[in-house]
Amino acid sequence: MMRAREFVQPPGVGQAILPADTLSSVSRRQMESRRQPGLAAPQRLLLLLLSLFLAFAPTLPAQSIPYSRPVETAPQAETIGGGYKTPAVQKPLPRDAYLQMLDVLLLAAAMGISVWLVIKRRSRKWAVALTIGSLAYFGFYREGCVCPIGSIQNVALALTDRTYAIPMVVTATFFLPLVIALFFGRAFCGGVCALGAIQELVLLKPVRVPPRLDRALGLLKYVYLGLAIFLAIKPALGRDFLICRFDPFVGFFRRTGAPHMLLLGGGFLLLGMFVGRPYCRYLCPYGGLLAWCTRLARRGVTITPDKELDCGLCAEACPYGAIEHMRAVRKDCLYCARCYASCPRDGELAHTKAELVHLS
Amino acid sequence: MTYRQIRVIGGKGNAPGQFATSLRCLAVDAHGQLFAGGDSEIKLFDAAGRLKRRWSTSRPVLSLAVAGDGAVYAGQPGQIEIFDGAAKLVNTWRGETLLGRVTAIGFVKDGVLAGDAADRAIRHFDRTGKFRNHIGKHNPVNGFLIPNGVVDFAVDAQGVIHAANPGKHRVERYLPTGELLGHIGRFHGTDPAGFGGCCNPTNVAVRDHIYVTEKAGPRAKVYDFNGNLQAVVASAPFDPNCKNMSVAVDGRGLVYVADTVKLAVFVFEPVTV
């Protein structure tokens, strides 16, 4: 899936990845002297933590490079003269902390709206609008980063590897949808997830997957989840981020990618025209986690059996096989609100009819 | 005219006749003895290439020159140390502004010239060390164009200064008063008669011809005073990462080139066909 930002606790990096000279005492002094007053609070905190680390980091021997330039030989602005000023080297900063926080807030807001639209308003129309909005922002604008699905690996690694750390943004991105699922079900899947959204929108003519096959295929995602965690928590050299690597749709979000991955994504979309959200139902490892949390959910999409009318239109409308025996299977419900839209006694259809009756 | 390699002096190592970390400068005296500077040390090799004497300097040696009376001038960062023929320190000229980084020393009739790479110019002093004038400083770029970090020059028998200006791909001729007489050389990326790369030649020596060394790819060449290429002395023996290879010529016409990576002095002999 989308790659979550990866954050490593610096001492571990120093030992495992960094060449000795990049952490030489000289550069450390330079770095500290580079700190400037008047920075924003989060940056100041970052710098404080950084300098704390630097103070305690082990001194590493300088790596010997066989050739060295004895003195600075490049002409500087004062020798060039003519009022010349050395321009700053172009080096854009990583995404600002407040923008990263904004992503988390948007994620939370989108899930809240999704819950409200589907459970309270029972509005398929607005749920689709939210899906499109999420696809545009989290998918095409943010190019699929950060996402909870990929963050599984980072969280697993951060929990097991002493030297690996993830920033609060990733922690929040991972836990928020799970907490929502504990109370309201898979609101993340319906209104927010960009991977889900792209599949949701291509669904043309869903065929019913035989329940037994559906259940069997559904187990795949747990295998995938286990494999992804297993590979992610391996020692640094053998480590692999399977979910990110085989994200079928991120190539579309980024408008670039390896041909075989784009082909795979195309395949999923093609399949998704007839089988509702195949990646979500059968492969998505985060979907597996959400499904388990949803089992404990207090509220969710509810199908109320009607005393007079057992039409089953809702079950027909559900492309995900999440309505069995006129009851919503909340762990499989992907918050699309199709059932409500199709219900003759509830939702938009019912309201429209009522109005018509009233008018006539 | 062609050249063949007859000897290799020094090399990287800790033996007395070897250089541990650096080899920066060469000079030959009237007897064909070779002075080589590096590692804050001056080594004297006899005409056959055997180590005769070695002594330390207070700072890393960047340049060497032997005066007519046998005194050895050692250019260093911020100073020039003057030794007599017996390697005894007789004088030290200090001056952070005029002698920022002395990468070449030469002699004219009644004066001493020092190339200051920190200020990209040549200083003209009298024999007592009193400053007279700058050479090569008053031009639109305020000095020589030396991204390689070395001002190098040599003085011919008439007292004309031949200074390498690598950024311009020229060897310029100056009078000791600072007057620019002219130059030889032009850029050419493939023709060996031109100077290649961003900034060449880096070092220069003069006797009956003008001897220059280039970096990237390293080579030593001989030009006549009109700028016509006479010979490519060598290029193959030098380490490709070599730069600022000091060059010296003795009375027999032997060409000494210091490989700054292999830390060895390559000696070439002219072969007349």
Next chain:
Amino acid sequence: MSEPVTRRDLLHQVVRGGVLATFGGGAIFLVQKAHGQVVWQVDASRCINSRLGDTGAEACKLCTTECVVALSAVRAVNEYSKCGRCNICPAYFNITSAVDAQGLPSEKLCPRDAIARKPIGKADPEDPANNFYEYSIDEEKCDGCGKCVMKCKEPLGLGSIVLRVRYDKCEDCNRCAISRACPKDALIQVPVEQALRPPELHPRTE
């Protein structure tokens, strides 16, 4: 209308509370150890295009071809303060191309024409050799192929041009695709502050 609390609901509430507590604990644990953002950066002393001793080799183009970002998130940047401002810049010109009437090489090196040159200081319009030049790289055009980096490095140049990750483009992938392919493991994760300072390619010894 209140629903009667069943044993099943009670059980759910307890389990939910437990799961929430676990999440909270995990989150607190992760937040406590979360400090110091690290980002991918090219270690110039490892990258074959910029590290010393690889003279003459063809530029490694893996940063261009492997990156998941269009055109690559790795671009060449010129650390101006280290640039020699040469008239004949081997990273700007194809220095082995034919020499034109002005005495300059006739071809440029950059296949995407991303490097611009302008005289600076007291410019002498008569003699191109009498000027300093500023070479700036248009990062929107540059695809990080490293050809100029290869030519700029010592001893041919001063090594002022190096490959750098551009953070407004970098997706910060868990496992950077370039790092996967890089033969010298030159893509490393460093703290942000460190990633933004100029690379120490040539430690000064004296």
